[in-house]
Each structure stands twice: as structure tokens, then as C-alpha cells.
Amino acid sequence: MVTLEQFRYRPTHATRPPSCFDFHRAEPGMVAIFGDNGSGKSTLAQLMAGWYPDFLPGDIEGKGILLGNPVGQLSLVEQSPTIQLVQQSPYLQLSGCTFSVEEEVAFGPENLCLGEAEILRRIDAALTLTDCHPLRYRHPGTLSGGETQRVVIASALAMMPRLLILDEAFSRLTAQATGQLLDRLAHWAQEHGSLIVLFERHHSPFITCCQQAWQLRDGALFPLC
Numbered sequence: 519m520v521t522l523e524q525f526r527y528r529p530t531h532a533t534r535p536p537s538c539f540d541f542h543r544a545e546p547g548m549v550a551i552f553g554d555n556g557s558g559k560s561t562l563a564q565l566m567a568g569w570y571p572d573f574l575p576g577d578i579e580g581k582g583i584l585l586g587n588p589v590g591q592l593s594l595v596e597q598s599p600t601i602q603l604v605q606q607s608p609y610l611q612l613s614g615c616t617f618s619v620e621e622e623v624a625f626g627p628e629n630l631c632l633g634e635a636e637i638l639r640r641i642d643a644a645l646t647l648t649d650c651h652p653l654r655y656r657h658p659g660t661l662s663g664g665e666t667q668r669v670v671i672a673s674a675l676a677m678m679p680r681l682l683i684l685d686e687a688f689s690r691l692t693a694q695a696t697g698q699l700l701d702r703l704a705h706w707a708q709e710h711g712s713l714i715v716l717f718e719r720h721h722s723p724f725i726t727c728c729q730q731a732w733q734l735r736d737g738a739l740f741p742l743c
């Protein structure tokens with residue numbers, strides 16, 4: 519589903535040599551990439567989410583394939599039905615143009631021009647998985663950080679992506695909420711034939727839910743399991 523072979527990304531005006539990535543995952547499931555602050559996690563997450571070149575200007579080298587398409591071939595809009603990225607700051611990812619959590623989660627599927635019944639089915643499933651049903655009629659602007667983070671994850675799930683990238687997407691959740699959500703996401707990935715890639719600083723509790731893991735260090739990925 520994702521292959522990077524001797525893949526290098528050199529940002530415009532880079533101040534350090536480019537990292538060189540080797541990563542391969544052909545099966546659905548949940549995997550993780552760990553790295554310290556400044557190791558390049560978010561940049562790699564954005565590359566895997568198809569942000570090059572629209573939001574990641576620069577040069578690439580090597581082989582990079584996302585869901586069968588070479589990195590940089592499709593625009594972000596073309597990739598949004600199949601690839602979703604959730605980042606660390608949830609407030610920056612709300613659409614800003616909806617008046618309820620339900621509308622917020624419906625925003626993506628509505629843009630896919632799906633029928634009403636399918637949109638409602640997706641909203642229900644996403645709200646259930648993320649425990650967001652009690653928030654359904656709340657204005658997104660009134661939510662806490664943790665609630666907003668769960669709504670942003672629900673919005674990504676409602677797109678039913680084949681590749682879901684979660685970049686420190688649990689930072690505002692309690693340990694208990696994180697554990698429960700990880701279990702559910704691991705099941706969801708298997709059930710839908712999707713790949714979830716977690717980007718995190720600490721191994722625990724993430725590594726135990728993942729089938730494969732890598733450490734991002736000194737500009738390269740080292741397999742952990």
C-alpha cells in the first residue's frame with residue numbers, strides 16, 4: 519500500500535541533508551513510526567499523506583508509491599477520498615464552516631457527493647468509533663481539546679480512507695481513551711482493508727497495537743518489529 523525505496527525529499531531552502539527513507543507495507547493493518555522531536559516525523563507523515571508538491575515544495579529522489587500512485591503524481595484533492603492525515607493540533611483541522619459536530623463529520627463525505635443514507639451511515643459509524651455521539655449537536659467551537667481531537671479523527675474516518683496517517687493525533691486524550699481508540703482503530707483497519715500509520719514520540723502504548731514499527735533516527739528509518 520505504501521513503498522518508499524531510497525526515497526529522499528529535499529525541501530526548498532533545506533538546512534540539512536535530506537533524510538533517506540526505506541519503508542514498505544503491502545497489507546492493511548496498523549503500523550507506527552517513532553521519532554524524537556525534530557526527527558522529521560511530521561514531514562514524513564505529510565509526504566505519506568500526498569502533500570508533495572502542493573504543500574511540500576522541493577525535490578524528491580528514489581521510489582515513492584502511495585496506494586499505487588507515484589508520490590507527486592496526484593493532487594491533494596484527487597487523493598483526499600483515499601488518503602487522510604490527522605495532525606497534532608485539532609483546532610487547525612476543523613473546517614470552520616459548520617455549526618455542529620454532525621455537520622463537521624459530514625463535510626468530507628458530502629464533498630464526495632454521496633447519497634444522504636450513506637452519509638448518515640458514515641457519520642453514525644465514525645461517531646460510534648470515536649465515542650462522539652454525545653457531541654453530535656454541539657458547535658465544534660465549544661469543544662475541549664480532547665473532544666476536538668476525537669471529532670477530527672471521526673471526520674477522517676467518515677471518508678473511509680485506504681490510508682490513514684495519524685501524526686501525534688492522541689496528544690490531548692487520556693491514557694484510557696487513547697488505549698480504547700487504538701484498539702478500535704486496529705479493528706477498523708482490518709475490517710476495511712485500510713492501512714493506518716501512527717507517528718509518535720513514545721513507544722508506549724502504541725507499539726503493542728501495531729503489526730510493524732520503525733524508529734526515525736538520523737534521517738533514516740530503522741525497523742523495530
Ligand SMILES: Nc1ncnc2c1ncn2[C@@H]1O[C@H](COP(=O)(O)OP(=O)(O)OP(=O)(O)O)[C@@H](O)[C@H]1O
Pocket residue numbers: 527528529532533534535536537553554555556557558559560561562
Ligand atoms: N527530509 C528532510 N530534509 C531536510 N529537512 C527536513 C526533512 N524533514 C524534516 N526536515 C526539517 O526538520 C525539522 C523538523 O521536522 P519535523 O517537524 O517533520 O519533525 P518532527 O519529528 O515532527 O518534530 P516535532 O516532534 O518537534 O513536531 C523541520 O524544520 C523540517 O523542515
